């Protein structure tokens with residue numbers, strides 16, 4: 001993709017600003033804020049005023065859909081950061097206050113439901129995965145069938161809490177080397193029972209979660225965020241997603257939130273080709289993101305790759321008004337992306353996520 005001018009006049013860029021639908025939800029434009037962990041939850045995984053302020057700033061900046069950072073469905077499998085929790089009813093009131101604040105801006109808000117699986121830090125024993133140890137992956141133990149059913153229930157109950165907190169949608173996190181990604185990936189899932197083998201079987205836990213959510217909340221839209229490999233069978237995967245009944249799909253790649261950390265080249269729009277392949281085999285709303293920095297690039301992604309929406313992460317750290325400014329033709333503060341120190345590096349050291357380069361710390 002060409003490097004675009006810093007000054008952007010969106011008069012000729014209509015696709016980004018068109019309304020679209022996710023299930024029965026109407027979303028005012030095609031920019032989705034990517035879920036990004038922020039270290040802003042408190043020690044008990046509850047919403048803080050800092051988290052609310054940071055998200056509301058982005059919601060006020062005009063993002064059509066805000067996907068909140070990953071919230072764990074089982075805090076016994078946590079991570080070192082201050083992560084958000086959605087595994088107990090005591091979290092509902094804080095989440096409701098957050099959603100109410102974001103709704104004041106007109107934003108549509110989704111919760112991301114997440115189980116860290118093999119990447120979890122556990123106090124006793126080992127983290128868990130579908131098949132246990134896999135070369136190059138964290139050491140973990142394989143799951144019994146009864147445990148898998150219990151994990152599906154946790155996702156379903158967490159979705160229930162999201163509904164009680166007023167979220168408009170939920171996203172199931174099956175990307176970046178976490179538990180559900182290890183189920184759908186053909187290398188990490190070596191099970192020979194009903195949860196492994198064919199794509200239909202590897203996607204069974206996702207289908208069970210989707211069906212369980214529908215049984216309780218008929219109309220709640222459910223997005224699937226998944227990591228794909230370039231040589232995955234897009235036709236079969238598209239079929240499995242369609243059969244499971246997800247309302248939208250967000251394409252990612254790799255076993256880390258930061259693919260560059262595992263040596264994946266992150267050129268501009270590095271997930272676009274993967275999304276284009278899946279587009280041919282799925283009719284659901286399709287989105288993707290990764291190093292899409294300017295409105296021109298986002299517009300081009302939608303028009304050339306058949307996307308319904310573009311997902312922006314760090315560009316919205318650098319400029320929370322990205323969408324509003326793009327629509328008004330104002331100059332956007334662009335994400336430098338390869339900066340050092342970086343937002344991700346600082347975040348990993350325990351700092352609140354913020355744009356280090358532009359020193360934005362709201």
Ligand SMILES: Cc1cc2nc3c(=O)[nH]c(=O)nc-3n(C[C@H](O)[C@H](O)[C@H](O)COP(=O)(O)O)c2cc1C
Pocket residue numbers: 034035036037038069070112173175176225252257258289290291292311312313314315343344347353
């Ligand atoms: C600090 C940080 C935290 C992230 N946390 C999450 C997360 O909680 N859930 C998730 O699915 N992806 C997470 N990601 C990945 C982002 O959602 C996004 O896919 C990635 O940053 C690429 O988009 P970008 O190039 O626009 O930043 C995180 C990324 C960063 C930089």
